[in-house]
Amino acid sequence: MKHLLSIHDISADQALDILDTAAQLETLTAGAVKKLPTLRGRTVVNLFFEDSTRTRLSFESAAKRLSADVTNFTAKGSSVSKGESLKDTAQTLQAMGADAIVIRHPASGAANRLAESGWVGASIINAGDGTHEHPTQALLDAFTIRKHFGPSMRDFSTLNIAIVGDILHSRVARSNIALLQKLGARVTVIAPPTLIPVGIESWGAPFSYDFDEELDQFDVVMMLRVQLERMNESFFPNGREYSRGYGLDEARLARLKPGAIVMHPGPMNRGLEISAASADSIRSVVVEQVSNGVLVRMAVLYQLLGGPDLQGAGGAL
Amino acid sequence: MSTISSVSKVNEVLLKSALLADGSVVDIRISGEKISEIGTDLTSEGISLDCTGLRVLPGFVDLHTHLREPGKENAETVLSGSQAAVRGGYTALSAMANTHPVADSAGVVEQVWRLGKSAGLCDVYPIGAVSEGLEGKKLAEIGAMANSAARVRVFSDDGKCVDDPLLMRRALEYVKSFDGVIAQHAQEPRLTVNAQMNEGLVAAELGLAGWPAVAEEAIIARDILLAHAVKSRLHICHLSTKGSVEIIRWAKGQGMAVTAEVTPHHLLLTDESARSYDPIYKVNPPLRTQSDVQALREALADGTIDIVATDHAPHPHEDKDCEWASAAFGMVGLETAFAIVHSTMVATGLMDWKRLVEVMSSKPASIGGYDEQGQALALGSVANLAIIDPSREWVVNRDELSSKSKNTPFHGHTLTGAVIHTIYRGKLVVRDQQLTGVGNV
Numbered sequence: 135m136k137h138l139l140s141i142h143d144i145s146a147d148q149a150l151d152i153l154d155t156a157a158q159l160e161t162l163t164a165g166a167v168k169k170l171p172t173l174r175g176r177t178v179v180n181l182f183f184e185d186s187t188r189t190r191l192s193f194e195s196a197a198k199r200l201s202a203d204v205t206n207f208t209a210k211g212s213s214v215s216k217g218e219s220l221k222d223t224a225q226t227l228q229a230m231g232a233d234a235i236v237i238r239h240p241a242s243g244a245a246n247r248l249a250e251s252g253w254v255g256a257s258i259i260n261a262g263d264g265t266h267e268h269p270t271q272a273l274l275d276a277f278t279i280r281k282h283f284g285p286s287m288r289d290f291s292t293l294n295i296a297i298v299g300d301i302l303h304s305r306v307a308r309s310n311i312a313l314l315q316k317l318g319a320r321v322t323v324i325a326p327p328t329l330i331p332v333g334i335e336s337w338g339a340p341f342s343y344d345f346d347e348e349l350d351q352f353d354v355v356m357m358l359r360v361q362l363e364r365m366n367e368s369f370f371p372n373g374r375e376y377s378r379g380y381g382l383d384e385a386r387l388a389r390l391k392p393g394a395i396v397m398h399p400g401p402m403n404r405g406l407e408i409s410a411a412s413a414d415s416i417r418s419v420v421v422e423q424v425s426n427g428v429l430v431r432m433a434v435l436y437q438l439l440g441g442p443d444l445q446g447a448g449g450a451l
Numbered sequence: 452m453s454t455i456s457s458v459s460k461v462n463e464v465l466l467k468s469a470l471l472a473d474g475s476v477v478d479i480r481i482s483g484e485k486i487s488e489i490g491t492d493l494t495s496e497g498i499s500l501d502c503t504g505l506r507v508l509p510g511f512v513d514l515h516t517h518l519r520e521p522g523k524e525n526a527e528t529v530l531s532g533s534q535a536a537v538r539g540g541y542t543a544l545s546a547m548a549n550t551h552p553v554a555d556s557a558g559v560v561e562q563v564w565r566l567g568k569s570a571g572l573c574d575v576y577p578i579g580a581v582s583e584g585l586e587g588k589k590l591a592e593i594g595a596m597a598n599s600a601a602r603v604r605v606f607s608d609d610g611k612c613v614d615d616p617l618l619m620r621r622a623l624e625y626v627k628s629f630d631g632v633i634a635q636h637a638q639e640p641r642l643t644v645n646a647q648m649n650e651g652l653v654a655a656e657l658g659l660a661g662w663p664a665v666a667e668e669a670i671i672a673r674d675i676l677l678a679h680a681v682k683s684r685l686h687i688c689h690l691s692t693k694g695s696v697e698i699i700r701w702a703k704g705q706g707m708a709v710t711a712e713v714t715p716h717h718l719l720l721t722d723e724s725a726r727s728y729d730p731i732y733k734v735n736p737p738l739r740t741q742s743d744v745q746a747l748r749e750a751l752a753d754g755t756i757d758i759v760a761t762d763h764a765p766h767p768h769e770d771k772d773c774e775w776a777s778a779a780f781g782m783v784g785l786e787t788a789f790a791i792v793h794s795t796m797v798a799t800g801l802m803d804w805k806r807l808v809e810v811m812s813s814k815p816a817s818i819g820g821y822d823e824q825g826q827a828l829a830l831g832s833v834a835n836l837a838i839i840d841p842s843r844e845w846v847v848n849r850d851e852l853s854s855k856s857k858n859t860p861f862h863g864h865t866l867t868g869a870v871i872h873t874i875y876r877g878k879l880v881v882r883d884q885q886l887t888g889v890g891n892v
């Protein structure tokens with residue numbers, strides 16, 4: 135595996151390998167040993183054309199915990215619309231000796247272009263491209279689910295998972311639906327009709343306009359961030375109506391089945407897609423998602439940049 | 452395969468054993484601009500081309516070409532576009548109005564027309580803008596363009612849709628005084644805000660904003676009704692969906708005066724190619740699905756769609772060497788059009804050579820009012836000819852295109868059918884697939 139661009143490019147076994155590696159890394163870096171020498175001398179560049187402090191920080195600490203050199207390059211506001219800047223910027227980074235480029239970009243397919251256009255030779259990790267994919271988010275979500283429902287699960291077919299909200303514009307949804315189905319879970323997509331993409335039929339996931347219908351059947355309820363500006367494009371009338379139909383409020387929280395968990399990729403719009411009580415409830419695993427993010431991104435960097443055998447590196451397995 | 456007498460004393464070209472669209476084999480003598488003799492066993496002191504096995508057809512006529520002069524001469528000039536045209540077997544092209552400045556006045560259309568004359572490789576018919584500056588607000592000086600030296604008859608805001616129904620109605624009415632036609636780029640702008648590719652399964656997966664079929668079909672339906680109401684002529688540019696075909700079929704069944712074109716790329720490619728995220732496949736209207744492609748082919752064969760037009764849209768390398776959303780829309784097409792139409796329509800048995808001549812030559816000439824183009828090969832006809840080897844297989848190489856821009860999605864594709872010679876007004880402008888240097892250049 136040279137790049138991580140899309141969940142569609144990896145097999146269930148490759149995904150599970152990443153999750154297993156993340157679990158090993160968690161054991162290795164627990165307690166006193168916070169940092170491993172595995173990527174010493176390698177350079178990881180975070181190339182962010184969109185603001186996302188949390189994702190950038192997550193990749194940054196992942197790389198640092200593996201002893202890689204990290205360069206952050208934030209290009210927001212530069213002439214992205216002119217197009218050549220992605221190519222020029224990437225080639226500059228290549229000249230600086232990047233072994234891996236972690237890219238966040240507002241254009242769908244930007245990571246694919248970087249990997250396949252011949253502009254650069256580095257490994258490319260997609261950290262979110264437009265409304266296409268965010269594969270490390272899906273992997274960290276799967277890792278989090280695994281921790282709750284069976285740390286060594288290789289088959290998710292006992293799990294019934296709801297993904298709720300702005301599916302149309304969500305790269306998190308695209309990556310998660312693809313990965314969770316690949317791992318065998320039953321995934322149901324829930325959104326108002328305006329926020330379900332035309333062509334969703336090919337995803338193989340049932341979809342519903344009614345959040346309440348099967349609410350007590352789900353093991354995992356994954357809420358997506360909804361941008362309030364969408365109401366200006368008439369995707370829904372206003373925040374109140376959206377919350378009534380598709381928000382995870384206390385009443386809905388109370389109907390969840392025992393053991394069900396609530397996920398959110400962050401940042402949350404409290405009071406819109408998720409109430410404060412739901413976000414802070416015992417069912418919420420939002421904080422865990424953040425810490426798992428670092429482990430999973432370490433695992434991805436480790437696999438792409440081909441570090442030495444973990445058994446040898448850390449010793450303590 | 453061809454011979455030139457050591458000293459060419461006579462200004463004539465003789466085509467030996469020419470296979471015509473109807474299957475007959477004749478010798479054709481061209482003297483000056485015209486066909487002067489058709490017979491057998493003709494001999495000549497001038498240029499003689501052995502056309503055994505080659506189809507000799509009326510030169511192709513493109514009703515939809517983007518040259519970039521004036522304004523973006525780094526992408527294409529009238530000369531380089533003319534060179535690309537004749538290598539593709541075209542003896543006439545129609546220069547769309549979206550230049551800089553816009554061709555919305557007599558001055559600009561005459562400039563383009565004169566540049567075409569001075570290139571001297573094919574007829575260059577300027578298309579006039581419908582609205583001032585293509586802004587869709589106020590009629591351009593349509594009458595002045597019609598009465599100019601360029602004698603403009605086709606008007607279009609192509610690249611943009613004339614979306615204001617009142618402006619569209621007025622334009623349709625206004626061109627009636629000189630039998631003009633409005634060529635509509637059918638794209639409802641509100642339904643295609645930021646749209647990147649065909650709305651459907653592939654767009655949903657790729658996360659690229661969808662371009663719904665209804666955005667095209669709604670405008671076509673509206674404009675057909677408008678044109679019928681004011682008894683004017685409407686031409687629909689680059690039909691791309693099955694639904695559009697069905698609307699046109701209905702309108703023609705009602706006897707309405709509408710014509711429609713399809714591009715070669717919409718006859719061959721689908722939205723599946725967007726999976727590469729390579730913006731070489733980014734085009735307006737977008738590539739659609741296989742069932743749309745099938746419907747377009749059938750419609751071209753049965754006459755629902757009248758003509759093939761290239762929508763040749765040159766762009767410099769940097770405008771495609773970027774991420775999809777930042778890239779320009781469009782593909783070059785003049786030099787591959789015939790081979791694609793031949794491969795998709797003739798080689799597949801969907802249509803015969805006579806129909807190919809209609810869709811690529813005689814019908815576009817009649818829609819545009821280009822009297823000296825698209826003529827049948829007969830005594831006294833203007834000698835505009837495309838001479839074709841139907842069995843020649845070739846691999847498209849973008850570096851060998853005459854167009855200044857290399858944005859072809861067919862680079863590396865093997866196509867069947869090649870343009871061997873092109874004759875424009877009696878002059879051999881392409882010989883053995885290469886420009887001869889004849890022309891006014």
Ligand SMILES: [Zn+2]
Nearest residue numbers: 609610636688
């Ligand atoms: Zn157009």
